Amino acid sequence: MSNTPPMTASPLTRAVLEIDEYASGLGWDQPARLFALVDTARLRTEQPSLADRLGLGEESGDSGLTPIEQDEIPAGKPLDEFLGTIAWPDAVVGCALTVERLMLPPSAEASVPEGLDEARLATWVAEHPDRREVRMTVAVLRDGARESALRLREKDTATEVLTGSDLVPGLAEALAATFAD
Secondary structure, three states, X not given: OOOOOOOOOOHHHHHXXXXXXXXXXXXOOOOOEEEEEEEHHHHHHHXXXXXXXXXXXXXXXXXXXXXXXXXOOOOOOOHHHHHOOOOOOOXXXXXXXXXXXXXXXXXXXXXXXXXXXXXXXXXXXXXXOOOEEEEEEEEEXXXXXXXXXXXXXXXXXXXXXXXXXXXXXXXXXXXXXXXXX
């Protein structure tokens, strides 16, 4: 089963779910992946050979966004530092990132031990009995539009993917900053 949304969904929602489906096909325990989002019609017009290699025939419509995976994110470099080094060319209308993280329910916040450094906090979260593994796909456009998809490892089916524009606001802000002048 595909989690590709109906054609009535926005181009950004379709792109986020396409990336989520791609990441799902790779399995879990994957590194973060960064994607440029380009206007499909413009890509076909300005770079027809690349559009052909990507399988973007005329039947794919003119109102969509095409995700193009970027080079691997450097291992060991904090994600926020890496995102701070990105500058996109004008042809890129947006970007998306898919990343896996451990999450705790809000009820666990009260039980966080005080004085933990970042490494010890990460260990504490990883060992917490209520932790959940989640894959987040977050996308932003230059015009400020945002979309996210969340997939829990324990409910790893296309019908269980949650979407919304404000699900991961911090990551969306970090991605939007890559377009700041």
